[in-house]
Amino acid sequence: MCGIVGLFLKDKSLEPKLGEMLSQMLEVMTDRGPDSAGFAVYGASEPGRVKLTLRAPEGYDFAALKETLGGDAQLTERETHAVLSVPEASVDGVKAKIAAIAPEVTVVGAGASMELYKEVGLPRDVAGRFKLAQMSGSHGIGHTRMATESAVTTNGAHPFSTGDDQCLVHNGSLSNHRGVRRELERQGVTVKTDNDSEVAAGYLTWRMREGRSLGEALEDSLDDLDGFYTFVVGTETGFGVLRDPIACKPAVMAETDEYVAFGSEYRALAGLPGIENARVWEPEPAKVYFWDRAAA
Known part of the structure; x- marks a missing residue:
């Protein structure tokens, strides 16, 4: 069980508050992942x-x-x-x-534009050590980890990045990650840890190097990655979400004229400004959601 948060700002006037909002969202997910935490912020x-x-x-x-x-x-x-x-x-x-x-x-x-930080410890402490609340930017993603299949280490913490300005956080488990890892090695994509989430990040890097957009790479993953998962992905200009076809991991999204937000649970979003007027929904299984500033 882990917690995921993500925030994509459509209103540039909110950019100085990105870190403050993301920090609050991350801390709320503490009981879903108290052993380590991490985040990526896309700034200047x-x-x-x-x-x-x-x-x-x-x-x-x-x-x-x-x-x-x-x-x-x-x-x-x-x-x-x-x-x-x-x-x-x-x-x-x-x-x-x-x-x-x-x-x-x-x-x-x-x-x-991407900066990425992660460490062992409570999400509040990790965010505080790196001064997340003081960071500004256009979008960011975060993860709180509860290690169930591996040791509690910084190497096992999310996000994982295998490509420039690209990173991923993941809640779930991949059943075929060893086979995908071998294919990535043949394709020249390096996966440094034993975490299956880094394999997922490497898979997207591989597909995007082949000329696929992030949205297309996420669609490809539905055929090639087996297991149960929710992915939240950041790129230099974009923010994407994908749940597996079964969608057994919890997820909720909210959108206003000012932002798009993701949380493993609604309470991660409850403190956002204007949330009472947001369109709130549960992302559908096997459907790619993607927002891109470059296309705006």
Whole structure:
């Protein structure tokens, strides 16, 4: 049992409050997942630059790593994580250098606008450590985890990202993830953990690399991913939701002129502004829901 939240803002005047609203939604889902939590926020981007979200052991000296890397890098530290902004042309070189000189550092996400944070602990504490309530942006997704099939670790926490500005949170279990993992390896998509949710994220990355849109990739997953699941996915400009054909995992959505919101339970949405006037519904099984700022 896990909790999922997502918020996509249609009204740009609400962007400074994105983190505050998402933080409240995440905390409400604590009893669905008290062992770890994580979130991704899509905020401001800078042309020609890429944000690398790094994770390292407690007390790691990110500033020293930045100095060792050299070049035109900008660093923002947040507890066990840091966002390293680098020129787009140098991304591959920076990643390779980090892997070579700092194997204890993990690149958990990359993209023009995405920042991704996750840790072991109560959702309220995780959100507080990384100052989620102070973050702004256009959309974000979050997850609270109750580990039932694996250890409680940061590696097992969501979201998972296997592509630039793309990440996924998942409630459920995939029965054929080992076979899908082998296919992803053949296709050159790296899955670093044992979590089946990262396999789902990798699957979407693979399909999108083939030229499929996120909506099309989600539709493909209905044929190729077996199990019971709810996916909430973020891209640089969009936000998508998909439930499996049985839809045994709880889910509710709400839409107003200002936002679209998702929660595993309605109480995650109850504190949102204007929720009393929202259209509230349960997403249908095997139906892709997708909102994209680029298409607006």
